[in-house]
Amino acid sequence: MRGGTVLVTGSTGGIGKETARGLVALGARLLLVGRDPARARQAADELGAGGGRVEAIAADVTRLDEAAKVAAWAASRCDRLDVLVNNVGASPPRRTLTADGVEVTFAAHVLAPFTLTHLLLPLLGGRVVNITGGIPGGPIDPGNLQAERRYLGWTFSQYNHTKTMLMAMSLRFAEKVAGSGVTVNVAYPGHGHTPMNRAMTMAGFPYVYRPLVPLLRVAAPRLFGDLAKPARSSVYLASSAEVDGVNGAYFSMKCRRTAWPAGALDPHGQDAVWALCERLSGAVV
Numbered sequence: 001m002r003g004g005t006v007l008v009t010g011s012t013g014g015i016g017k018e019t020a021r022g023l024v025a026l027g028a029r030l031l032l033v034g035r036d037p038a039r040a041r042q043a044a045d046e047l048g049a050g051g052g053r054v055e056a057i058a059a060d061v062t063r064l065d066e067a068a069k070v071a072a073w074a075a076s077r078c079d080r081l082d083v084l085v086n087n088v089g090a091s092p093p094r095r096t097l098t099a100d101g102v103e104v105t106f107a108a109h110v111l112a113p114f115t116l117t118h119l120l121l122p123l124l125g126g127r128v129v130n131i132t133g134g135i136p137g138g139p140i141d142p143g144n145l146q147a148e149r150r151y152l153g154w155t156f157s158q159y160n161h162t163k164t165m166l167m168a169m170s171l172r173f174a175e176k177v178a179g180s181g182v183t184v185n186v187a188y189p190g191h192g193h194t195p196m197n198r199a200m201t202m203a204g205f206p207y208v209y210r211p212l213v214p215l216l217r218v219a220a221p222r223l224f225g226d227l228a229k230p231a232r233s234s235v236y237l238a239s240s241a242e243v244d245g246v247n248g249a250y251f252s253m254k255c256r257r258t259a260w261p262a263g264a265l266d267p268h269g270q271d272a273v274w275a276l277c278e279r280l281s282g283a284v285v
Contacts, residue, residue, distance in 0.1 A: 002027030137261030140269030174248030
């Protein structure tokens, strides 16, 4: 990674920040993206304190105009982007829309990676790493992509639904860039006691899991408090020579290539997700 330039979204806290920290430690130049200007400056100062090259921009990449701003900013900072890590996440307790009228978790986990990757393709000379999470793998419902009919249920959550959609979109993207020198892979981080998870209220959990929430509140800091662990898979996919040329692969929290879940492999689901991303991003892509 020494000398390479990496852009990481959602890198002012949580797994994104630890991913950024790990890549800076390997000698990468970091372009850091976070929504809050103060947190972005603080993260840049912290991660660059040891002499690392870190620059930051405040932007909400779930908004199309802000994603375009990030792409333009990156182009003004470098001639080549070696790695793009699409890490930004969101988990509101109820269906919420962005300023563009897009459901928030779909915007964060699917549309933002789709849009930003497209916008940065002229700069990209290496790897795209998309971060899944939660409990992905269920079927994709083409009639509920933006939680038009259901946001939460007994076991269903739009958060997990969109993480499966991210995987489906990543597979289709990998097919489209095959042979170009750009690779698209997905990392599963496992669970982390992140700021986003700490902020989740009982109302954000599917009904069947809610009795477990009090226990989770107690156990999570002890079991999942070290965020360097869930960042390992993203750092590995971004930096390891072992994955040179690997495209369209899914890696577990143990940095091992693993099988894609059936929901991500469904061609009808892939078609529906890709078509919606194309339609929604059309103003900037």
